[in-house]
Amino acid sequence: MTPLPDIPKRIVYLDHAATTPTAPEVVAAMLPYFTDIFGNPSGLYSIAREAADALSDARVRIAKILNARPEEIIFTGGGTESDNLALFGIARKYGPKFGKHIITSQIEHHAVLLPTEVLKKEGFEITEIEVNEHAEVNVDAVIAAIRWMHLFFTLTHVRLRVHFRLIHKN
Numbered sequence: 001m002t003p004l005p006d007i008p009k010r011i012v013y014l015d016h017a018a019t020t021p022t023a024p025e026v027v028a029a030m031l032p033y034f035t036d037i038f039g040n041p042s043g044l045y046s047i048a049r050e051a052a053d054a055l056s057d058a059r060v061r062i063a064k065i066l067n068a069r070p071e072e073i074i075f076t077g078g079g080t081e082s083d084n085l086a087l088f089g090i091a092r093k094y095g096p097k098f099g100k101h102i103i104t105s106q107i108e109h110h111a112v113l114l115p116t117e118v119l120k121k122e123g124f125e126i127t128e129i130e131v132n133e134h135a136e137v138n139v140d141a142v143i144a145a146i147r148w149m150h151l152f153f154t155l156t157h158v159r160l161r162v163h164f165r166l167i168h169k170n
């Protein structure tokens, strides 16, 4: 049998929805905070104050981009913490006043679905919208699910692990 020719190996990364390399200008901007200005921004000494000023500056700039107020920007350690904070925060603060119905979809990340399960035990009603074979949420199904005392939606725009969730659903 003729041996297969050597095929040069080249990695083509197609999963940028899951993670992506950090832009070099971002790395350059961040580097001083890993090496020189590494203070805890809650501290009172000079390195800490420098870190706090940088954080405050970043908060103002991000708020401007998002057309928000700086005090509305909350930095977290990652996606799970952000999802938990948003879901539990809104539900527990506004649920008692505005209603306890939440709409989500069957393809949300576990960091969204697990909190909704906890909220269900706390008395919230969760409607999980099904998706089609293309993982698209049907807008009519969402509209049909809205109630008078509806609290919020948590729906993914682009889902990175669609295949996993669909296959393992039942």
Ligand SMILES: Cc1ncc(COP(=O)(O)O)c(C=O)c1O
Pocket: 018, 077, 078, 079, 080, 081, 083, 109, 111, 112, 160
């Ligand atoms: C919607 C969503 N929430 C949470 C996570 C998990 O993020 P982290 O590992 O930063 O907690 C991901 C990661 O893919 C995500 O897509």
